[in-house]
Every structure is written in structure tokens, then in C-alpha cells.
Amino acid sequence: MRNKFLVLFFLTIIFAKVSVRIESKPSNAHVKIDGEPFGLTPIEEISLAPGLHKIDLAYEEYVPIQYELDLQLATSVVLLFQLNQIHTVTFSTQETGLNFVLDSKYNWFENKIKMKMEEGTHNLKVLNGDSLIEEKKLKINEASEIFYELPLSESQLELSQQKVDEALKALKALQSVKDSIENK
Amino acid sequence: MMTPEYPEPILLGANPSVAVRYEYGNIQLKLQTQILDGNPTAYRFSIFNQSDSISPLISKIFFPDDTIIVILPVDFFQIEDLGYVAILVPQGDDFEIVKNYFTIEQTGVFEFPTAYIRRKPVMLVGNVSQRIGKIPIVGAKVQIFDSTGVVGYSETNISGQFEIELRFPFKDRKDLHLTIYTGGRYSRWRDRIDFQGEKWLNKSVVLGPSALFISQGMVYRVIQNETPFREGPENGSPIKFFLSEGDIFVAETVAGDQLFGQIEILIEKNGYFQHFEGWIKNKYLKFIQ
Numbered sequence: 001m002r003n004k005f006l007v008l009f010f011l012t013i014i015f016a017k018v019s020v021r022i023e024s025k026p027s028n029a030h031v032k033i034d035g036e037p038f039g040l041t042p043i044e045e046i047s048l049a050p051g052l053h054k055i056d057l058a059y060e061e062y063v064p065i066q067y068e069l070d071l072q073l074a075t076s077v078v079l080l081f082q083l084n085q086i087h088t089v090t091f092s093t094q095e096t097g098l099n100f101v102l103d104s105k106y107n108w109f110e111n112k113i114k115m116k117m118e119e120g121t122h123n124l125k126v127l128n129g130d131s132l133i134e135e136k137k138l139k140i141n142e143a144s145e146i147f148y149e150l151p152l153s154e155s156q157l158e159l160s161q162q163k164v165d166e167a168l169k170a171l172k173a174l175q176s177v178k179d180s181i182e183n184k
Numbered sequence: 185m186m187t188p189e190y191p192e193p194i195l196l197g198a199n200p201s202v203a204v205r206y207e208y209g210n211i212q213l214k215l216q217t218q219i220l221d222g223n224p225t226a227y228r229f230s231i232f233n234q235s236d237s238i239s240p241l242i243s244k245i246f247f248p249d250d251t252i253i254v255i256l257p258v259d260f261f262q263i264e265d266l267g268y269v270a271i272l273v274p275q276g277d278d279f280e281i282v283k284n285y286f287t288i289e290q291t292g293v294f295e296f297p298t299a300y301i302r303r304k305p306v307m308l309v310g311n312v313s314q315r316i317g318k319i320p321i322v323g324a325k326v327q328i329f330d331s332t333g334v335v336g337y338s339e340t341n342i343s344g345q346f347e348i349e350l351r352f353p354f355k356d357r358k359d360l361h362l363t364i365y366t367g368g369r370y371s372r373w374r375d376r377i378d379f380q381g382e383k384w385l386n387k388s389v390v391l392g393p394s395a396l397f398i399s400q401g402m403v404y405r406v407i408q409n410e411t412p413f414r415e416g417p418e419n420g421s422p423i424k425f426f427l428s429e430g431d432i433f434v435a436e437t438v439a440g441d442q443l444f445g446q447i448e449i450l451i452e453k454n455g456y457f458q459h460f461e462g463w464i465k466n467k468y469l470k471f472i473q
Binding site: 017063065066067069072073074075076077078079080081082084086090102103105106108110112113114115116117118120122 | 187188189190192193194195196197198200201202203204205206207208209258259261262288290291
């Protein structure tokens with residue numbers, strides 16, 4: 001009798017199904033489940049057995065997703081994937097002899113380069129040889145051009161400040177001339 | 185001049201952003217009862233994991249008029265578990281426990297087969313053997329009866345053993361008898377049995393004459409029930425008692441168609457044999473040795 005119930009139990013494992021709905025932002029992403037194509041999102045009412053499933057989403061100009069789902073026994077489950085867009089970014093600089101490293105992984109030496117970048121905040125490191133010159137965040141949310149300049153040195157900053165002060169002074173003088181003319 | 189392109193996309197390598205929303209339905213476990221015997225005062229209904237028969241996952245008391253129903257969320261049950269067992273324990277007497285093994289396939293109503301409520305059976309076990317040599321007697325018909333007739337029946341197996349289960353509450357009955365019939369090989373054996381409130385009774389029975397008795401002369405078997413056993417050889421002599429088919433008669437003297445000898449009766453109460461002398465007509469006997 002116990003054996004009978006065990007057989008029934010294993011049949012249950014085989015035949016128990018959960019209704020699965022797959023959505024994505026944006027929609028119309030190509031979906032594969034366990035390597036089998038299932039069409040475009042949103043996908044309604046697929047019946048899947050509880051357990052592990054591999055779900056792949058692909059959409060042009062977006063980062064593909066590979067997701068491992070440990071499906072639990074339930075009436076239904078809704079999966080909403082957020083796809084991240086890839087933007088074309090042109091990076092250029094007039095500096096020379098620098099090494100640029102993005103996200104500690106991607107690096108180049110060129111003065112001008114075109115890249116496909118996932119939207120979000122990336123980490124840029126600028127090196128001269130082995131010495132780190134600058135580290136900064138790059139927020140990418142659209143196709144853009146990034147022009148890189150080395151940060152100013154202290155003496156350059158001081159000089160710049162003097163020029164600004166002089167310009168303000170000149171502006172102030174002009175303003176007083178203008179005021180006296182208007183009063184007359 | 186063409187701007188060079190980085191050979192691969194620059195990805196953040198973060199985990200995919202996904203929201204997973206499960207919707208769980210309910211599972212209703214239902215059980216109907218049908219009382220065959222007794223009056224339970226309540227029912228305890230429990231669910232156990234098959235791998236843990238000590239700690240119930242849930243246990244509820246229901247009164248006899250209640251509908252036995254338990255509503256549980258589907259995630260109460262785990263698909264990895266080796267199934268479950270629902271146990272119904274009627275309260276108030278020594279009732280049989282009802283078990284149902286099950287697994288959950290889907291949400292909704294899960295109805296178990298009707299649970300038949302009855303008190304636990306009593307068991308009579310024993311064996312039947314020949315008095316001489318303690319040889320098992322195979323195929324002896326063993327019956328329990330009361331004033332209404334036979335209430336339990338079995339036959340001895342190759343080891344002379346028998347087992348009778350009485351489905352109804354006989355443990356307190358005083359009117360039960362046990363008979364053992366060997367098809368005329370030995371006289372029909374009969375005795376009262378009393379479980380004395382217990383659920384188990386063991387009865388060992390030995391049949392046939394003692395070795396000492398059959399060594400005293402020629403051995404015959406009575407072949408007919410109600411055979412007269414008389415005080416003298418003449419017709420009309422008083423009858424001491426009637427013999428049954430299978431009784432053993434040891435003859436000392438033959439006088440025409442009449443034989444004089446002894447029969448042996450075991451006084452079970454005292455545990456010894458008593459011998460009675462008398463006369464039997466030859467036509468009621470079959471010579472054995």
C-alpha cells in the first residue's frame with residue numbers, strides 16, 4: 001500500500017504544474033525556457049513543473065538576461081524582468097599617454113573610441129602608467145559623447161581663480177559705467 | 185578616419201532585475217466518517233510529514249457532528265517532502281486509527297475516502313496438535329460461535345497454528361465457544377473462551393488419547409455421533425453416555441458383536457484423564473491398531 005502511495009507521489013511530482021506568466025520592461029523580448037523558444041513577452045499562462053528552470057531573455061540593444069528560477073509549488077507565478085538598455089557612447093580626450101579602465105575590467109589607450117555601454121553608473125579609472133590619476137563615476141542613460149580632460153593642477157587652479165577675479169572686477173567696472181550713463 | 189569601436193559591450197555585471205510574485209491557493213482536506221461500531225465522543229485529525237511521525241504539522245479536534253475539514257495554504261506542503269499522512273483518531277473508546285497517505289497535486293478540495301469507525305478487533309491465536317508426539321494437526325476447522333451462530337472461523341496451517349480476528353467488540357463477551365473439528369479423526373473439541381476484556385487470547389489445544397491409554401488394548405475409533413456407551417452387553421442395558429465420532433475406545437474383551445473396554449475423558453478443569461468402562465456395539469467402531 002505504501003509503495004502505491006510512493007508511486008502516486010512521484011507521479012505527482014512529475015505532473016504537478018504551476019501557471020507561469022513572464023513579463024518584461026520593455027515588452028517583446030525573446031524568451032527561452034530551458035533552451036526552448038517560447039515567443040515574445042508578455043507570455044501568458046505557461047504550465048511548468050516545480051523545480052529549477054533556466055529562463056533567457058533577449059532584446060536588441062538591451063542586456064540579455066539569464067535567470068535561474070527555482071519554481072515553487074503554487075497556483076501561479078508572475079515574473080517581471082527589467083531589461084537594461086545599451087547605449088552608444090563616444091569617448092574622446094586630447095590628453096596623451098593615458099590608460100582608461102571602466103568597471104575594473106574594460107580598458108583602452110585610444111584618444112577616441114566608440115563603446116556600447118549598459119545604462120547605469122560605471123566606474124572610470126584614468127591611469128598614467130601604473131599611477132592612478134583620477135577615478136570618477138560615469139552615469140550613462142542615453143547615447144552620448146564624453147570628452148575627458150585631466151583635472152587642473154593647483155597652480156593652474158590659482159591662475160584660473162585670478163583670471164576669474166579680474167573678469168569680475170572688469171564686469172563690476174562696466175556695470176558702474178552703465179549705471180552712471182543711465183542716471184544721466 | 186573611422187573611430188575605433190570597443191570590441192565588446194561594457195556591462196555592469198549586476199544580477200538581473202526581476203520581480204517574482206507567487207500566488208498561492210488553498211487546499212481543503214476533507215474527511216467523512218461512517219460509524220460501524222461504538223460512539224466516538226470526538227475525533228482528532230492530524231497531518232504528519234511521512235518522514236516525521238512524531239510531530240504533527242497540524243492537529244485539530246472535531247466533534248462527531250462536525251464536518252472534518254482543514255483549510256491550508258498550498259505552501260504548507262513542500263514538493264520535496266516524501267508525502268504526508270492524515271491520521272484520524274476517534275476518541276472515547278479503543279477505536280481503530282484511520283490513516284490516509286497522500287501528496288498534494290494542486291490546489292482545491294482533497295477528499296479522503298470515507299473513514300469507517302469501529303473499535304479495534306480482538307484476536308484469538310493458538311495451535312492444535314496431537315497429544316502423542318505433539319504433532320501439529322493440519323487443516324483442523326476452528327470456529328468461534330455464540331448463541332447466534334458462527335462469528336469467527338479459521339483453519340490450522342502446516343504448523344497447526346490458527347488466527348481468528350473478531351471484527352466486533354467481543355472482548356467483554358462471556359457467551360463465546362470455540363470448537364475444533366478434525367473431520368472425525370478426533371472427537372470434536374469444544375470449550376468456552378473469554379477474552380476477559382483483553383484484545384488478545386492464546387489457546388493451545390491437544391487432541392487424541394494419551395499414550396498410556398492406547399497401550400492398554402486394541403484401539404478403535406467411534407465412527408458415529410451419539411453412539412450408546414452401555415453398562416452391560418445386553419440390549420436394554422443402561423446407557424452411561426453417548427460417544428461422539430472420533431472418540432477413541434480401547435477394547436479389552438470381545439463378546440459377539442459387543443466390545444468391552446474403556447474410553448478416556450480429559451477433565452480440562454483439573455488437567456487429568458478419567459477412564460470409564462463400558463460396552464459398545466462393534467458396528468459403531470473402526471479398528472485402528
